[in-house]
Each structure stands twice: as structure tokens, then as C-alpha cells.
Amino acid sequence: MEEKAEDRVEEMKGAESPGLEELFLEIEDIITKMEDREVSLEQSFLLYEAGMKKLKQCNEKIDYVEKKMLALNSDGTTSEFE
Amino acid sequence: MKRSTYSVTQVNGYIKNMFAQDFMLKNICVKGEISNCKYHSSGHIYFTLKDEKAAISGVMFAGNRSGLKFHLQEGDMVVITGSVEVYERDGRYQLYAREITKDGAGDLFLRFEALKQELLEMGMFAPEYKKPIPRYIKTLGVVTAETGAAVQDIRNISNRRNPYVQVILYPAQVQGQGAAQSIVKGIQALEHYGVDVMIVGRGGGSIEDLWAFNEEIVARAIFDCTVPVISAVGHETDFTIADFVADLRAPTPSAGAELAVYDIFELQNRIGGLWQELHHAMENQWNLCVSHYQSLLGKLQQKSPLAQLNGKKQYALNLEERLGQRMEGRIADSKYQLGLLAGRLEGLSPAKKLNQGLAFVSDTENKRISKASQIRPGDMFCLRFADGTVRAKAEDVLITEKE
Numbered sequence: 388m389e390e391k392a393e394d395r396v397e398e399m400k401g402a403e404s405p406g407l408e409e410l411f412l413e414i415e416d417i418i419t420k421m422e423d424r425e426v427s428l429e430q431s432f433l434l435y436e437a438g439m440k441k442l443k444q445c446n447e448k449i450d451y452v453e454k455k456m457l458a459l460n461s462d463g464t465t466s467e468f469e
Numbered sequence: 470m471k472r473s474t475y476s477v478t479q480v481n482g483y484i485k486n487m488f489a490q491d492f493m494l495k496n497i498c499v500k501g502e503i504s505n506c507k508y509h510s511s512g513h514i515y516f517t518l519k520d521e522k523a524a525i526s527g528v529m530f531a532g533n534r535s536g537l538k539f540h541l542q543e544g545d546m547v548v549i550t551g552s553v554e555v556y557e558r559d560g561r562y563q564l565y566a567r568e569i570t571k572d573g574a575g576d577l578f579l580r581f582e583a584l585k586q587e588l589l590e591m592g593m594f595a596p597e598y599k600k601p602i603p604r605y606i607k608t609l610g611v612v613t614a615e616t617g618a619a620v621q622d623i624r625n626i627s628n629r630r631n632p633y634v635q636v637i638l639y640p641a642q643v644q645g646q647g648a649a650q651s652i653v654k655g656i657q658a659l660e661h662y663g664v665d666v667m668i669v670g671r672g673g674g675s676i677e678d679l680w681a682f683n684e685e686i687v688a689r690a691i692f693d694c695t696v697p698v699i700s701a702v703g704h705e706t707d708f709t710i711a712d713f714v715a716d717l718r719a720p721t722p723s724a725g726a727e728l729a730v731y732d733i734f735e736l737q738n739r740i741g742g743l744w745q746e747l748h749h750a751m752e753n754q755w756n757l758c759v760s761h762y763q764s765l766l767g768k769l770q771q772k773s774p775l776a777q778l779n780g781k782k783q784y785a786l787n788l789e790e791r792l793g794q795r796m797e798g799r800i801a802d803s804k805y806q807l808g809l810l811a812g813r814l815e816g817l818s819p820a821k822k823l824n825q826g827l828a829f830v831s832d833t834e835n836k837r838i839s840k841a842s843q844i845r846p847g848d849m850f851c852l853r854f855a856d857g858t859v860r861a862k863a864e865d866v867l868i869t870e871k872e
Contacts, residue, residue, distance in 0.1 A: 428755070
């Protein structure tokens with residue numbers, strides 16, 4: 388299995404913004420807002436929807452594919468490391 | 470004066486004995502540079518030890534080879550512990566080595582301190598330059614030897630904590646000639662490849678084995694690297710320049726992997742926890758609204774025309790009941806009164822008076838006659854007794870004059 392370094396860099400850029408940690412903070416913020424008794428039901432539904440969406444984003448950020456350790460070759464390619 | 474004449478053997482023997490009796494020559498440490506080094510097939514090592522001004526030949530016998538921990542080479546600066554003895558056959562003295570160590574162990578420490586001080590003053594260890602280690606990474610770079618325990622430890626711990634993180638090894642030479650350059654290349658290659666975090670390190674060893682991590686070029690490569698670097702060199706107690714300049718220092722390669730690779734199960738728990746919290750918050754809001762609605766509904770129902778009508782009906786019923794009760798009371802009261810009056814009336818009953826022998830006087834038309842003046846002589850009238858009636862005729866009427 389070989390992969391070009393440039394491809395990896397591109398992939399990384401695509402996966403930017405926002406990170407898991409940021410998402411968690413946003414969700415916790417949403418929950419705090421929802422715990423306020425003054426919030427209307429309509430707002431609660433909107434907040435809930437936004438929270439669920441962000442949780443989904445969190446799950447999507449985790450790629451559940453097991454990885455083999457790779458070794459970086461001198462030409463920038465990689466190969467499986469035994 | 471006749472002098473004694475000695476043989477060469479006698480002279481050399483005499484000198485040998487002098488040397489042998491000398492306390493200092495029996496056990497001496499000599500510092501110098503190695504030259505003319507020869508490993509003999511017998512296992513003995515022959516060499517010359519020299520400094521700028523002088524030289525002494527030396528030998529380490531095969532039996533003392535345990536006192537030499539490295540391959541002795543031309544130009545090595547060494548400290549030799551042993552004895553200076555005379556070789557009688559050639560009339561030469563030489564150094565018999567029991568132990569040879571590299572001169573510079575102390576030197577290395579001085580170099581370490583000097584570089585540490587220099588880099589410290591340049592601000593390379595300053596906390597403001599430390600990059601935070603991202604908590605949730607996708608790729609982990611590792612600069613270490615492809616053989617050895619360090620890479621396996623990192624692989625095992627990374628797999629255990631999170632098999633979805635991609636580990637990329639740069640197989641570097643971590644000790645010996647060119648190690649520092651190899652480590653620098655590894656850091657730069659992984660930075661260019663684009664990992665999220667990298668571990669730079671190796672397993673434990675002597676100060677010489679770890680030395681590459683004390684080289685300035687390695688320190689600079691770590692400092693200049695835009696990817697956060699975790700140093701993981703040797704054991705808990707080993708500190709290298711790389712540790713000071715790295716964004717985070719791990720005491721061992723295993724610990725480095727623990728710090729770099731987040732626990733996937735912990736993350737899943739966190740997501741699950743947030744999911745529950747979000748649900749609870751929504752459920753609470755909903756329940757709050759439902760109970761608010763129900764309390765309003767209750768209030769509204771109380772005020773509805775139907776409820777008001779029902780209330781009035783109830784009130785009417787209540788009044789009716791009270792009225793009935795009063796009425797019954799009044800009737801009972803009256804019955805009682807009636808009883809009393811009836812009693813009294815009975816006492817006054819004409820029938821009773823008739824029974825007692827009195828008679829009721831009436832005219833022929835049954836109209837009561839209560840006064841004598843109502844009757845004229847010759848009038849017919851009736852006398853009613855209890856047991857019958859007598860028709861009578863008035864003969865005379867005598868009116869009693871009132872006084």
C-alpha cells in the first residue's frame with residue numbers, strides 16, 4: 388500500500404475545521420443553554436437539533452478503519468512496517 | 470677506586486625492582502591520546518599513549534580485556550589505569566593497562582551543560598514556544614530505530630488505545646556516527662509528510678548512546694518543527710537537550726505513545742455522555758412545557774361557562790337542601806306546638822263539658838245561644854246533653870240585672 392505525501396497533505400486540509408474538541412465545547416454550550424428554564428420550546432428544539440447534528444459530526448470525524456503501522460521511505464512513499 | 474661491574478641483566482633487574490617497589494607506579498592513571506594501536510591475534514592490544522610532548526608505549530593483555538568497553542582506535546582520548554613496569558629484555562618501561570576509559574565522560578557532561586545553558590539563553594526552552602499537543606490525532610509520526618523495543622512499545626500502546634490512528638515510522642539511526650543527522654532528517658521528513666504529532670526518541674542506553682539527542686542540530690530541528698514534538702528518550706531519569714526543547718517530554722517511548730494517542734473508548738464514552746445530556750435537557754424542557762400547559766389548562770377549565778354553570782347548580786342544590794332542612798324543622802316545630810294546643814284545647818272541649826253534665830244550648834237552627842236575653846218566652850230551643858238532645862219551650866225569661 389503506497390500513498391503519495393501530497394495526497395495525504397490534501398486530505399488533511401480537507402478534514403480541517405472544526406476539531407472534535409471544539410465540537411465538544413459547542414455541544415456542552417448548547418446543553419447549558421437548554422438547561423435554562425427561560426428558553427422556549429421552539430428554541431429548545433432548534434438547540435437540540437443543532438446539538439444532534441454536531442454529535443453526528445463528531446462521529447463522522449472518527450474513521451473506524453484499523454491502520455497498519457507504516458514506514459516512511461526515503462523517496463517520500465510509505466510501506467507497511469512489519 | 471675499583472668499581473663493581475654489573476651485567477646488563479643485573480642492571481635491568483635492579484631497575485625493574487626499583488619500579489616494582491614504587492607505590493605510585495604500581496597503580497597509576499595516565500591520560501593521553503592513542504596511537505599505533507594494534508589488536509594482536511593473541512588478544513593483547515599494543516599501543517602508544519602520547520600527548521603533545523611525550524609518548525609511552527603500552528599494552529593491554531588479553532586477560533585484562535574486560536577493562537575495555539569499546540573498540541580502541543587511533544586518536545582516542547583515553548584514561549588508562551594500570552602500572553608502569555620495566556621490560557627487562559629491551560630495557561624499556563611501558564604502561565600495562567588494566568582499564569581503559571574514554572576521556573570525555575566528564576567532558577560530555579560539560580558539553581551538555583554548556584549547550585543547555587546556551588539554548589536556554591536563546592529562549593529555545595521557553596514555554597511560550599511550546600505547541601499544544603492536539604488531543605485527537607489521526608496520524609502519529611515516530612522517529613526512532615526500526616529495530617529495538619521503542620518502536621514496538623509505541624506500536625503496541627497505540628494499537629491498544631486506538632487502532633484507528635495511523636502510525637508512520639521514520640526509521641532513524643539513533644546512535645553512533647551520523648545519528649543526529651538521521652534524526653533531523655526524520656523530523657523534517659515527517660513534518661513534510663504531514664503528521665499531527667510526532668514522537669522523537671529511543672530506548673535507554675549509556676550517555677554516549679543517547680548523545681545524538683543532545684546535539685544542537687537535533688534541538689534546532691525539534692524547535693523549528695511546525696508539528697508538535699514529544700521527546701521520549703531512554704528511561705525516566707534520562708534528560709536530554711531534546712527533552713527540554715520538545716513541546717512535551719515523555720519519560721519513556723511507551724509513555725510518549727500514551728500521551729500522543731488518545732483512547733478511542735474514552736472518546737466514545739464522551740460522545741455517549743453528551744448524547745445523553747442533550748436528550749435529558751430536551752426531555753426536561755418538554756416535560757416543563759407539558760406541565761405548564763396542564764396547569765394553564767386546569768386554570769382555564771375552572772373559568773369555563775360550563776364549570777361556572779356546574780358551580781351554580783351545585784350552589785342551587787345546596788340551597789335546596791338547606792331550604793328543605795329548614796322547612797322540615799319548622800314543620801316539626803309546628804307539630805309540637807299543635808300537640809300542646811290540642812292538649813289545651815281538649816281541656817276546653819264542649820264535649821267534655823257535656824260529659825261532666827253541662828248542656829249545650831242552641832236554637833232550632835243549631836245556632837248557639839249563650840245569653841238568656843237571646844231567648845223570649847215561648848221560643849223553642851234545644852238542650853244537647855252528652856247522651857241526647859231535649860227540645861224545650863221557654864216559659865219565662867228572667868234577665869239578671871248587671872250591677
